[in-house]
Amino acid sequence: MTQDFEFSQTVKMNLFELTNEELHHRLLNRAAEERRLTHQILQLIAEVDQRKLYLPMAQASLFDYLVKLIGYTPASAQRRIDAARMMQQVPELGSKIEDGSLKLSQVSQVQQILRLVRKNDNIQLLPNEKKDLLAKLENKTGEESELILAQEFKLPPQTQFRQKIQQDESVRIELTLSKKQMEIVERAKALLSHALPGATLAEVIVNLAERYVRTRVGAKFRSKSQTKPETETNADFESKDRIDQDSTSATEGTASQRRVVSQQAIPAAVKKKVLGRSQGCEFRDSKTGKVCGSKRFLEVDHIQPRFAGGGNDPFNLRTMCSSHNKFRYTNRC
Numbered sequence: 001m002t003q004d005f006e007f008s009q010t011v012k013m014n015l016f017e018l019t020n021e022e023l024h025h026r027l028l029n030r031a032a033e034e035r036r037l038t039h040q041i042l043q044l045i046a047e048v049d050q051r052k053l054y055l056p057m058a059q060a061s062l063f064d065y066l067v068k069l070i071g072y073t074p075a076s077a078q079r080r081i082d083a084a085r086m087m088q089q090v091p092e093l094g095s096k097i098e099d100g101s102l103k104l105s106q107v108s109q110v111q112q113i114l115r116l117v118r119k120n121d122n123i124q125l126l127p128n129e130k131k132d133l134l135a136k137l138e139n140k141t142g143e144e145s146e147l148i149l150a151q152e153f154k155l156p157p158q159t160q161f162r163q164k165i166q167q168d169e170s171v172r173i174e175l176t177l178s179k180k181q182m183e184i185v186e187r188a189k190a191l192l193s194h195a196l197p198g199a200t201l202a203e204v205i206v207n208l209a210e211r212y213v214r215t216r217v218g219a220k221f222r223s224k225s226q227t228k229p230e231t232e233t234n235a236d237f238e239s240k241d242r243i244d245q246d247s248t249s250a251t252e253g254t255a256s257q258r259r260v261v262s263q264q265a266i267p268a269a270v271k272k273k274v275l276g277r278s279q280g281c282e283f284r285d286s287k288t289g290k291v292c293g294s295k296r297f298l299e300v301d302h303i304q305p306r307f308a309g310g311g312n313d314p315f316n317l318r319t320m321c322s323s324h325n326k327f328r329y330t331n332r333c
């Protein structure tokens with residue numbers, strides 16, 4: 001038995017003994033350590049960059065050095081180079097990365113845009129301008145940062161539609177959707193998440209097209225792209241009422257009980273109403289008050305469970321993502 005194995009076994013045993021709160025706080029602490037370490041790594045990379053240490057080590061660039069000799073993936077290497085170089089001009093960046101208010105990926109977004117405006121418009125930002133720009137991105141998500149940067153640099157929306165046939169006859173399409181159009185597509189994707197878990201945007205669009213064709217030409221239509229059986233792709237478009245299964249297994253009902261439960265299934269119109277009025281999963285953390293809000297895998301949940309006499313009145317119904325629905329039933333909360 002190696003020392004490493006013994007160590008990992010001890011860690012595993014200790015982890016098993018942790019309370020939920022201790023586990024959460026340990027992870028918080030380790031993530032903070034990870035960010036501290038990232039800051040130190042950026043300082044080391046900046047120094048390697050200054051010394052051009054990669055050249056005597058037979059690497060053509062800092063990027064090659066980080067990928068081939070240090071073992072980063074190309075994307076991770078690029079993010080670290082972008083941040084290390086930005087840190088040379090904006091030293092405050094290190095502490096922002098360390099406290100988590102800025103992420104490596106945001107710094108990379110900034111560097112990409114700065115490269116673009118330097119190339120296209122010959123504009124070069126001064127260090128204090130870069131510092132101000134980074135300040136605007138603090139505590140923002142990747143999408144929010146993207147929007148701020150596009151507005152800041154007045155990047156024109158790319159509206160050109162491109163379609164290219166590739167050698168295997170697949171077609172690569174590049175298109176622009178307005179904010180409203182994208183919201184509709186995202187909504188459809190979320191509603192389809194039961195039938196097509198983890199589907200790409202392309203799979204969602206094809207599935208919607210297939211559904212439309214089927215409404216026009218009937219059941220005889222069968223797409224070659226379908227890999228799943230018809231019944232599965234035809235799964236309830238709005239949402240599956242999984243509660244039937246959950247409450248049945250929770251009560252370990254007999255066949256006749258199961259029949260009774262299924263007779264009480266929530267009418268489609270009621271389900272539609274409940275899903276329509278919600279902003280996503282309504283599960284709330286009882287300690288922090290934080291609401292999940294997920295828009296994927298949504299199901300309709302009985303506030304007063306059916307086995308405890310709860311009915312299908314919309315007042316007794318709410319929206320839950322399938323993870324929280326299962327969590328609620330297994331934890332009886």
Ligand SMILES: [Zn+2]
Nearest residue numbers: 281292321324
């Ligand atoms: Zn949820």
